[in-house]
Amino acid sequence: MYKWGCDGSQQTTFKQKFLNNSDSDANIFQSLFVPLQLSCGHEKKLIWQNPLPSSPRHCRPIRIRFVKETADISKEEISYIENKINLLEPTQITQVNKKFLVKHVMMFTMVDAKVCNAATDTKSTMKCYICGATSKDFNNLSARKQINEDALKFGLSTLHAKIRLFEAVLHLAYKLPVKKWQLS
Template sequence: MNESKTKEISTELKKKVIISMDRIKTKTETVVRSAKRGHPKLVFNRSSKRTKRRRIAQLSKIDESASMALRCKMLSTEMCKANIDEVLSLFIETNMSKHQYILIRTFATSYKLLSMAKASSYPDKISVSESQAEVDLQSLVDHTASRIIRLQNDVLDSIGCDLDDNLVLIGKWGFDGSTGHSEYKQKFMNNDMNDTSLFVTSYVPLQLKMVGNDPKHQKIIWKNPRPSSTRYCRPIRFQFQKETSQLAVNEEKYFKDKIELLKPTICTISNNKIIVEHSLQLTMVDGKICNALSEISSSTYVKRNQQR
């Protein structure tokens, strides 16, 4: 009995060992086979743009010349022509770097042309010193008016605008100060100066309209879609100065004198000369600036109203 039982136990143990070994083999086989599962790889020409960029990035680690050849081939077959102003707007709106633009570029516009268009979007006569940076107001409004006129060329052609029509570019301007900025270890030539405070004067175009003697013939050529956004805000002057009442008064007088000396802008569209006059209103101010300019504090204003 003992011998027969031992034989039976040994045979059972052998079966269990064989079964466990088979299970181990099947697990390893499934692991190996699972690596080959999934969709088969497509050829490069039939792959998506994202897949192509990923494969080119992988290939660039091995052979840079081959990756450049594939990238040029992909761009030459998939590029589409686009307006340089639209591409520049997309580039600025998305805050792309040069490297990012070159990697995802799908337009027939090189970065060199894009940088030239970006440089042409800046006004002339920009002066920079240790304590401030300023653009000439006449140059800024001329540049703004010419850019708007060029973008609204189709609208002007449809309404038949010419030299006899009076166009007015209405805008707002103002100034404000901010404090608490980071102070860097960069020495100024004037030891009393620091960069913890900033005083900024800026200008925002609101609308370009055609003005005539008859109010019925007044037409809006262009209107700012986001008048309170920084997207259309154009800084006139930066200063490393703390906001004070005297600084606000001096800033108002400085730019009001410049506004009175502004000349109309003459633009040429389709061999037609268009004259654009400028109207700037001081509306971008807060309560503190209003009190400084009016020389009346808010508490005094409330007391006067209560006495009435």
């Protein structure tokens, strides 16, 4: 299992000229992935788990380009990577008369609001990317909206969060049994 995503960055190019004037490194756009865990068989026996999934240590670039992050560039990058993911073949490992097949599952979960809105065709940052609600709808709790199920993988939209949302989340957490992180 891997997670992948993309994001852009920019810098001021003060007094830094290229030989060719049309070249520029003012903007960069990168897609990258992080391996999360390796499990075996139907019972998903854990063989390896990334001890620091948020650390850049296991983060690997897929493609880096000198282009500005726009909705079109983000969408182009997402479909480019998704096409490549669909072409992925299981990796074969042969070891003393035993053959292992490693299947790769890539999850598009490393997104910021900009990339998320581009991926879900949401034009405004003030609009929920899951149900399309805008500021005039957020206080209407009885309203039921059609949701975009594909967008659920990006998590809840913070636009729906009310002032005491985290208190509610904390209360839910109190009631759950204590879980342990695998130590080895």
